[in-house]
Amino acid sequence: MPSIVTCHGITLNYQDEGPLDAPPIILIMGLGAQMTVWPDSFYYGLVENGFRVIRFDNRDTGLSSQLEHCGRPSLIKAWLSRRLKISSKAPYTLEDMCQDVLELMKALKIKKAHLVGASMGGMIAQLLAAKHKKKVLSLTSIMSSSSAPALSRSNLGLLLKLVRLKPTAQNQESAVEYLVKLNQLIGSPDYPQDEHILKQQARLSVSRAHTPDGFKRQLVALTHSESKDHLLKKIKAPTLVIHGLADPIIPLSAGQKTAQQIHKAKFKVVPGMGHNFPPELMKKLTKWVSKHVSKAERKLLEKKSRNRPIGA
Template sequence: MPTIQANGIELYYEERGEASGVPLLLIMGLGRQLIAWPEDFMAQLVAAGYRVILYDNRDVGLSTHFPHARVASPLRAMVGLVFGLGFPTAYSLQDMARDGVALLDHLGIDAAHIVGVSMGGMIAQNMAIHHPARVRSLISIMSTSGARGLPGAPPRLRRALLQRRSGQMDRDAAIKAGVRTLELISYPDPARLADAFANHVAAAYDRAFDPKASLRQLMAVLADTGRADALSRIQAPTLVIHGRHDQLVPLACGQDTARRIPGARFEVIEAMAHDLPPSRMPQMADLIIAHARAVDKAGR
């Protein structure tokens, strides 16, 4: 099992493609394991000459979990944000960015194209801010700058996603809840198989079920309040991609991210919400490949 010891934890990772390929690091979003990356999408990147590296973030999948960490409740965190007070977290997004850098170190990679979705985009942004020499280019997908005043998910969606779930729920109940979450945030793509969500959630449950991990990661996201102002320091060529119909992280959040990063290009994918819809993945891969090739051609 390919793992590394870094930053006091263990990280599980996988690779696709040849070791001689141009390195491209994929960072998944909140509560999602590396199995959430579509294989066809990665195969398209590999066919274009990229060495694709993916890993389980800390607290998900086969990487180290933090079940005994003391963290704030969502309500306590929101109060802290409103009044400028701190609140306990298990770790920070900067810690998670250092995990990505440690993986590059382990693989002997000086710099890579960094692709992050949702929370993974925030981690990738932190890598570009705090470890600029390691980022050949930045691709931030369906993510946000975290700036105050940006629109959030509508109340109905927030209530559905934040409702309390028992850590003791059985497999069937956990799968049903996971499928409902994916249905709420995703675009109804006709190319998606009818049982795709159920199969994915079942595989994630069987691989590593930790219903509290998402809350711990969410607290790290909420605590990362200084990132918006720091985005102006990013020097890496940046591509920001967002789905037109994203309700969880609305389109304005992606627009704000691109506005704050010098020279960033902003691309909107139609028929996409806060998901990786099968019919839109070739387009997303094409955008990433074109961006990375332009950077490499320029000799960065």
């Protein structure tokens, strides 16, 4: 896969498919997840529907820059700093990760794009749509929130399991077992995946890249992120919010709140979907996103037509 280097020296590995003159869609992945977590059926489904689609590894993930010089941040200190006003500095912020997306667009000569973000990637996309309005043609926020997930009765038990869930050793096989158990915990109850398939996917992911410290640095950036509630009202781009009814990480109420705060946002609930991308649902999600982007493109063309001088 090709890569670009930002003005801050961050290497971003990416994939760019579809006609260069087609409407561009940029997929922004979530916490600790490589760009390959975007299912191929969804990615190439969008390409087949006539779009230019870019997916990439966020900093500290996959084949993009690993910021090892930033060290291993303390997750406990980061969490406490939000609640007890303890001084704690993040290696970087979600705003820095927004800048990575803008740098990628600049390198690929994309002036404006349709953004699709999942989980933390949805938060990054929301920030871009609020603070860089002229760069965003439409926004799709999937299984995301306007702020870092808060502890609740519904997710506390799961979060405690995730904290206890650690690789038993520093080797690839332990990392594979960890990913399998993680995906089983956060997956979709109505669409359980075969453990053998999960193990195959985990092996492919670990063989491509394994960045546990990068995950921690991203998590600290997420933890330090302020609520974007006040910013969502500034979003003018046509917005689609998609959320799983059975999401164990970010509750449905967070998706509802996001949709309510963005002017004229459309809200789609997916029964039985957790915090992952079940293969059985990719045809539906591809259709929803394609329809949303196409509608935004039509409105843009209509606006240009109305503003065109008579006789031009």
